[in-house]
Amino acid sequence: MLDRLYQDGRFSDESLGGSCGNVLVSLAMLHRAVAPVLRLGLDLEGDRLITEFCEAGAIVSHIHRSPNLRSPVLAEKLDTASGVHRFSFKCPETDADLPRYEPIGEPELTEALPLLEECAIFYADRLSESILEAMRTARAGGAIVFFEPSEIGDSTLFEHALALATIVKYSSDRLDDELEEMAANCIKIVTHGSSGLEVRDGSSKIWCNAINASEVRDTCGSGDMVSVGIIDWLLTEELSLGELNGQELIAGVVAGQRLAAANCAYAGARGLFKHRGASYIRSLLHAE
Template structure:
């Protein structure tokens, strides 16, 4: 009699880059970034079983990104490297006086355009099929025909599909939405395009409203969750990613599966945990500053605080 295959906590794919952080015009750090990169590496640092499925170049930057995942504890066997391809880079400008940030794909010194993110191909999907069939949560923040294929595989195997688009792909969105368990998006950026189709879907939606807070929606039912005040605001970058990290970590802690008939009220404790993490992260420069300045015990205490604010 064959033994049941061991489950994986999270498999994810999407926007993963080398984030070059310039603080008040000066290069401050270089680290793995992008929403997908931030969420997956943070969950790995929380000792979750994390499997990134990515397509990178066989270059120095690609090696740095793989090493950062590996050091965090992620399984990097499904990160494919390609000769002749340059791994993606993103420039982040931080104004420490306001805590505001901006992004660019152009080098300010040379005016050269940085290499861009490229989604996984069919070879990567085939290689990762075993992991996709064993994950509890599948995370994606971009769409392509092959990412949709990976999403379909994970969904058919019973995974929670956590989809966090920052770009609207009209040709693929309706198919992705039909598979999605939890959808997170910005009201300012995508609200006009997504609010109506999402309300008609079965997905639970987390709609962010910047520094004010967020709404959790299910159909036409809505619950408002005000932002938790940050003790200090140095950099707001990564706040949304931290909400996702906290919620996914909570889903895993509660052993919630896609077969669970979730309501929006069921996930509010997880949302609140993510908002606490986001508020703490604002005190540090970089999208994952809280992870660089605090140990796992502190982060776990932050995520497991009893109580809510909604």
């Protein structure tokens, strides 16, 4: 979606956002082969989102646009003194409802099937019947399925997604109680905000303390940066599904935590990428 940033009550910037958008465009900027499969409106907001994907180097041939759809927009309101942010689906300037995300359907899924059958990692943060089928296709082709939900929503879809997922990453504030006994066959990454996170793999539980941020201007996007670090590490290591375990994953988790800490010094979910560039991010990912 398009993130519109308002700092201390004033509009300051807009850029591609949402967890899926942040993760994908960041990986594309790191020169990974990224192909978003999504629906957008035939509007100025959609133009802006596709331009950002193109500039990052993503493959945009699986982005479908419709004149009957409005591209999704989200407002981030940031208090720069405290670093606290909150999100709104209402425009702060007009109080009008902002357009929401619409998932892919059967036509978009069918067109993307050859891609899904060959991908190395499939990432999703939301579910629909078509997204679940895309996940199923990717997993059948040997992909690592990285699922990052913020809510359960449709419980049937959610349970099927957990059965397909290789890695499930979620916030303890939102889903920990519900997922405590679920997702038994996958690696769980449970985030605890500024305290750190826990990697759970069967009976194994590994705690990773958060890395201190030298400056906190905006914590938005911190979780997304952790996901970027993990996925980038997975692509580098080229581990098969059978080789992956929680202990192995710690190196990628810590790399992502370094990105998250550095990103806090900048406004916006991908401020670090905007101000420091991909070469600097790559150096953080490989720091010891």
